[in-house]
Amino acid sequence: MTMLEITDISASTCCAPLVREPLPVEEAAALAHTMKALADPARLRLLSIVASSEGHEACVCDLIEPVGLSQPTVSHHLKILTEAGFLSRSKRGTWAYYALVPGALDRLAALFTAV
């Protein structure tokens, strides 16, 4: 799933919250994919660590110890969160940095908001 697809999904979900009308088949499939990215304890912790870091950004080098997993496993989880549109990745020097994509969580919140 590309970033563009995620952007499209997010835009549509903002206008059709779950409580207002039945979710169309295509949106349900896309949203289930997004939810799957969050349906893992390690990924939720990684996302919350990045999101609560200064500037909503963290070096992968600072993410390994807190979750207690190997670097390849952490990188795998970060890749899934990036592909789902929650994080963006940039390389500076030796390390990769992950930042919270602005609005990504807001769009999810909007989906579950009744009003």
Place this chain on the structure above:
Amino acid sequence: MTMLEITDISASTCCAPLVREPLPVEEAAALAHTMKALADPARLRLLSIVASSEGHEACVCDLIEPVGLSQPTVSHHLKILTEAGFLSRSKRGTWAYYALVPGALDRLAALFTAV
């Protein structure tokens, strides 16, 4: 997972949004379990159909045709949504009715809200 456990989780996540501080291990495990209930297209559609029905309630007899699955499969998905704290179940006559649990989606929305 019991309803009580879900209530406890929801209460704690409302006060510790994902962007404010790293999610503790136990909360991450519980939230991942909740997310897993939503990480399926059929369950998302069922939840949205119930949520957008009059009175946020629907008879299981009206949920089978829209999702195009067998009754046992629909009942299985509804059970997962009920155990995750999103729906409540009541039996009236021959049929089971499912209702959106008040506040369940709001608590999820609060978790993803930045402010």
